[in-house]
Amino acid sequence: MGQGSESHDVETDTDGRTNDAAPVALESHLGYQLKHLQTALRSRMDETLRPLGLTTPQYNCLEQLRRRPGASNSELARGAFVTRQTMNTLLRGMQDRELVTRPVKADSGRVLPTRLTPAGERLLDRAASRVEAISDRMVSPLDEETRTMVTEALGLCIAALEAPENG
Amino acid sequence: MGQGSESHDVETDTDGRTNDAAPVALESHLGYQLKHLQTALRSRMDETLRPLGLTTPQYNCLEQLRRRPGASNSELARGAFVTRQTMNTLLRGMQDRELVTRPVKADSGRVLPTRLTPAGERLLDRAASRVEAISDRMVSPLDEETRTMVTEALGLCIAALEAPENG
DNA sequence: AAATGTATGTCAGAATACTTACATGGGTCA
DNA sequence: TGACCCATGTAAGTATTCTGACATACATTT
Numbered sequence: 001m002g003q004g005s006e007s008h009d010v011e012t013d014t015d016g017r018t019n020d021a022a023p024v025a026l027e028s029h030l031g032y033q034l035k036h037l038q039t040a041l042r043s044r045m046d047e048t049l050r051p052l053g054l055t056t057p058q059y060n061c062l063e064q065l066r067r068r069p070g071a072s073n074s075e076l077a078r079g080a081f082v083t084r085q086t087m088n089t090l091l092r093g094m095q096d097r098e099l100v101t102r103p104v105k106a107d108s109g110r111v112l113p114t115r116l117t118p119a120g121e122r123l124l125d126r127a128a129s130r131v132e133a134i135s136d137r138m139v140s141p142l143d144e145e146t147r148t149m150v151t152e153a154l155g156l157c158i159a160a161l162e163a164p165e166n167g
Numbered sequence: 168m169g170q171g172s173e174s175h176d177v178e179t180d181t182d183g184r185t186n187d188a189a190p191v192a193l194e195s196h197l198g199y200q201l202k203h204l205q206t207a208l209r210s211r212m213d214e215t216l217r218p219l220g221l222t223t224p225q226y227n228c229l230e231q232l233r234r235r236p237g238a239s240n241s242e243l244a245r246g247a248f249v250t251r252q253t254m255n256t257l258l259r260g261m262q263d264r265e266l267v268t269r270p271v272k273a274d275s276g277r278v279l280p281t282r283l284t285p286a287g288e289r290l291l292d293r294a295a296s297r298v299e300a301i302s303d304r305m306v307s308p309l310d311e312e313t314r315t316m317v318t319e320a321l322g323l324c325i326a327a328l329e330a331p332e333n334g
Numbered sequence: 335a336a337a338t339g340t341a342t343g344t345c346a347g348a349a350t351a352c353t354t355a356c357a358t359g360g361g362t363c364a
Numbered sequence: 365t366g367a368c369c370c371a372t373g374t375a376a377g378t379a380t381t382c383t384g385a386c387a388t389a390c391a392t393t394t
Binding site for chain 1: 381388389390
């Protein structure tokens, strides 16, 4: 093995006392776990989607579209946690590949309702089953009760972070 | 209100039948919750760090460095879930700001052990207390028991995703 | 009806992170 | 010792996403 793999036991507390200044193990920080898991999930999704010519953001967009047919660009952006501009770029690419369609001109307002094409739906079906396999693998160590508890807990964290600070 | 805020009750089942193909609510998908929470956390961290002239990745790097003084660039990259090149750029910028130091030449091997400067430590202290406030706010709705349970559950998910598939 | 406010779609430029690639240093093992 | 392998640091180019800006369309208010 290389010299980069040595153990770093910074958090080992030999005398058992709690130390205010001592850094807690990173693995006990939710934020760190979050980033770690997200990174791992993203990697697996990209891997499994690559054979289909899709990236994870593109898949997310298609999935949004299945749930909200005719959604606007801005709406999709909010649902995928990216900016309008990013979603716009994503949609352009998928329009060129005939996976989604958008009217050239808006019926009313400026909203251009986007929809999946039949080809887009077919590709999404294939992608979804692959992604589901990854998702299942991710939660496989958790029993049903734990899964719902974790999901609910994360929902509470989201709400706490998105709530206005103090006014 | 604008026309983008209409309700989209895609999963409302008017006839009460359960539909196999019907998409489950996004909020029940752990992957989606993960992305949502991560996005929210990142936003709050960037906000709170901006006054200090730090970005979230830079803060992560400094935090790593406190826990592993003298760590190599590659080691820091792995710990922060970015590529070596990205971490290299990050370190350059913080070297220029005299927050970290790296020897020009390696004692042995190619590893250039990085360390925090006193100024870096001071800035990190200020940053850490701000980040901790965000972190506390995030987990504030969770009791102690739930926190550890969630952290452990996420750890299991990480392991499941990172384990070699089947070979 | 005019003014105001808000949401949308889109362009341009900047920032960020990644992929590919290569040279170097140091272990491992025949 | 030499061949091999792996990890590191770094450069160049690409891809992705963001920030800032602007014009348009509708709703609301007065």
